[in-house]
Amino acid sequence: MKITNRRRKMVLWMVLTVLLLIGVTVAGWLVGEKAAVTDFSRKNLAPCLAYPFGTDFMGRDMFLRTLAGISSSIRLGLITAAVSAVIAFFMGMASAVLGRTADALISGLIDLIMGIPHILLLILISYACGKGFWGVTVGISLTHWTSLARLIRGEVLQLKESNYIKIASRLGHGKLKAAAVHMTPHLLPQLITGLVLMFPHAILHEASITFLGFGLPPEEPAVGIILSESMKYLVMGKWWLALFPGLFLAAAVLLFHFLGQGIALLLDPENAHR
Amino acid sequence: MDSAKWVGMQILRMAVLLAAVTVTVFALLSLSPVDPLTTNVGQTALGSMSAEQVKKLQEYWGVGVPPTVRFLGWAKDLLRGDLGISLLYRRPVIEVIGERFFNSVWLMAAAWILSGLIGFFLGVLAGRKRGGTADKLVTGYCLITASTPAFWIAMVLLMVFAVWLKWLPIGLAVPIGMSSADVSLSDRIAHMILPALALSMTGISNIALHTREKLAAVMESDYVLFARARGETERSVLIRHGLRNIALPALTLQFASVSEIFGGSVLVEQVFSYPGLGQAAVTAGLGSDVPLLMGITVITAAVVFGGNTAANILYGLIDPRMRKGRKKR
Amino acid sequence: MNGHLLEVKGLSISFIQYDRGLHQVSLPVIRDLGVTVDRGEMVAVIGSSGSGKSLLAHAVMGILPYNASAEGEILYKGEPLTEERQKALRGKEIVLVPQSVSYLDPLMKVGEQVKNGRKGPSWREKCRRILGSYGLGPETEALYPFQLSGGMTRRVLISAAVMEEPELVIADEPTPGLHLDAAKRVLGHFREMTEKGAGVLLITHDLELALQTADRVVVLYAGTAVEETDSRAFDREDTLYHPYTRALYRAMPEHGFRSEPGSQPYVKELPAGCPYRPRCTMALPECSCEVPLRKTDRGFVRCIHREAEV
Secondary structure (H helix, E strand, C coil): CCCCCHHHHHHHHHHHHHHHHHHHHHHHHHCHHHHCCCCHHHCCCCCCCCCCCCECCCCCEHHHHHHHHHHHHHHHHHHHHHHHHHHHHHHHHHHHHCCHHHHHHHHHHHHHHHHCCHHHHHHHHHHHCCCHHHHHHHHHHHHCCHHHHHHHHHHHHHHHCCHHHHHHHHCCCCHHHHHHHHHHHHHHHHHHHHHHHHHHHHHHHHHHHHHHCCCCCCCCCCHHHHHHHHHHHHCCCCCHHHHHHHHHHHHHHHHHHHHHHHHHHHHCHHHCCC | CCHHHHHHHHHHHHHHHHHHHHHHHHHHHHHCCCCHHHHHCCHHHHHCCCHHHHHHHHHHCCCCCCHHHHHHHHHHHHHHCCCCECCCCCCEHHHHHHHHHHHHHHHHHHHHHHHHHHHHHHHHHHHCCCCCHHHHHHHHHHHHHHHCCHHHHHHHHHHHHHHHCCCCCCCCCCCCCCCHHHCCHHHHHHHHHHHHHHHHHHHHHHHHHHHHHHHHHHHCCHHHHHHHHCCCCHHHHHHHHHHHHHHHHHHHHHHHHHHHHHHHHHHHHHHHCCCCHHHHHHHHHHCCCHHHHHHHHHHHHHHHHHHHHHHHHHHHHHCHHHHHHHHHC | CCCCCEEEEEEEEEEEEEECCCEEEEEEEEEEEEEEECCCCEEEEECCCCCCCHHHHHHHHCCCCCCEEEEEEEEECCEECCHHHHHHHECCCEEEECCCHHHCCCCCCHHHHHHCCCCCHHHHHHHHHHHHHCCCCHHHHHCCHHHCCHHHHHHHHHHHHHCCCCCEEEEECCCCCCCHHHHHHHHHHHHHHHHCCCEEEEEECCHHHHHHHCCEEEEEECCEEEEEEEHHHHHCHHHCCCHHHHHHHHHCHHHCCCCCCCCCCCHHHCCCCCCCHHHCCCCCHHHHCCCCCEECCCCEECCCCHHHHC
């Protein structure tokens, strides 16, 4: 029986995905200035060869704006997911090694965060930070670590039972130090998987909160801004203002989803035979 | 521990969490550097006012009052039952929430039930055979909707069904210019269809994926293997063992999804200008209406915690492992 | 009916797994296994724990996981045991007694699981009678699996098997976790089944218990059947022919408890030829080639020294 090695194929696809996403991010960054150029001689154009995504009410090229918007969404997503993963790492670790009080406090904090609807909590934090870039960045960083922290906690509790950790703590290493030094390599796969799986949520929440007016300011080329501006023109039948930016954001998020699943499949020992 | 005591503990835990939410939310709102006067009155208008007028306004928006004093004031309003006066609507917060809640509750209930039922059904279809055609289709759908911003789905629905096909109204809960007494039920329903659809579409994927995961684990378990070895058909395995073992997790998930449905409603209501609770939260946040935002958060957190606690209690009372395990200890 | 009740010929089972990220490997868990079971007979297949010998039971029942594949021939009552026959016979003529409580639905009461969905007073009566015959009172029916002790679980699983009045019983590790007395009692129940005419295939890691109850034993080493013989051959060392079987003999408490150095190789790192070669004191260069099965007066052995000794 010939077995096709699905993993190799998958890795190839994953590499292509990463390259594509990097390409979009860099291109969108470079194009930033041009995306903001207004030209009233070409406003409200429907998609055509010169402007594949059309132009908006100020004559801005929607293709460039979309590219720039997705790029800024991805960059913000990367920052916030990374911060969230670091928080998750320390919270999960502290919860597992610092005793019952710390565990109870952290699990209470997680319940608290999960008890307020996510969007509402993002609105509150963003408001507390004075909205804008910091509002959305702090908000997403502070709210996405909960489930990964629980995973890390479980993993650490299991590792704690293994012998070499017991020996290390008997040799007098501090609890947190022993945990950090000896466990981190074992936790890395979980952490990386969790981080990549967080990207889609971070990106979508950034777009949502910006759309509502609590995120990036109107002068930024963000997908949330583009879509919220397009609201006024939807009724007038200017469908291209909303369709393409949303479609391309969804496509980018979908790619991150695939990437996350692929990494989970490769790194999780439970999937050894898939 | 007997069951009554355990239920009491669960409820106490919920109360503590709710109190913590109240304090946290108030602290967050107090931290804000946003000046309510500039947002609501405007910089230029403020400049043209006399110092006395500005002072009056500042008093109205609570500028300069220490947070602890404001919190105590709010707590007093809470005990009185009106949750304070909304600064934007100039009415008791509880009234504003009540009215908005009435609009939202049908929308959310419809989406909650729809996404629960469809999500569960799709999850079962997919999880029955991991890697099968049904599984690929369902997970594909779920991945795509989970990758799509909820508000954009709402916008697309609006473009297609309201603007292009003109089958359904563009927004709001009632036709424009009609007094609420004249609004018929069919009008209300027509205005609700698109928001409810948008909300359900995004809710389905979470429920379906979780149900699939649980059912797939059951179908790959030792006891299902044994059931097959005993000659049970796939149908019998699914009904006798599969559904039995995912019923409780599915119920918990359904209760837990209340929070997500509310989060989605904030976005969807914004798109459809639907005058519900979610839209009020956005308005309150943008307009620095602290009492209203506070009220909405506390009430929704209470609903969410209530749902989760109810699910926990139900789980603990129904599952024999939890029920009898508790008695042993 | 002609032939053996169950005849397994040249059965190989392998697992597909990923190794170190991208490398896909096929793990040969069982290789070229032959075993027969006749009516009224109990045959034990002995292999170390965690070696995947449960897959033998799953292959006969037709419930191998999707990432495992089997080659070889399985005959039941002289005819190939095809997928359709497996489906028609399993749970009726051919039953499996699994190894642990995880094979019971955690949310279904014991009585209902023993009856396996059948209703009516006659089945209820039968269920009660069978549970009673294994010393389990009627109150057991209302228990959930998590409330059973290890010994009770085994007896419940056996009851479920006996409900069907099977002709072939495949018992997969029925004794781990039990006290010696309880384990002996459980094996005694399987012995009773053979007295009623059923054939029992016992898959276990416990050689001593198997020798006490089984008629014949097949010894696996790293997934390869190295010797088949009758249980009485283990009374003396010189009636055993494979060096590994002899090592097992010497490791038994009543024969001195002498264990050999080294351990069984993991299926991923199998040596070519005889898997026991690296530990064998009699190993020759030829041992690294394919070693054929050879007949003995008591069964068969897979060792090149066999001809010289007879």
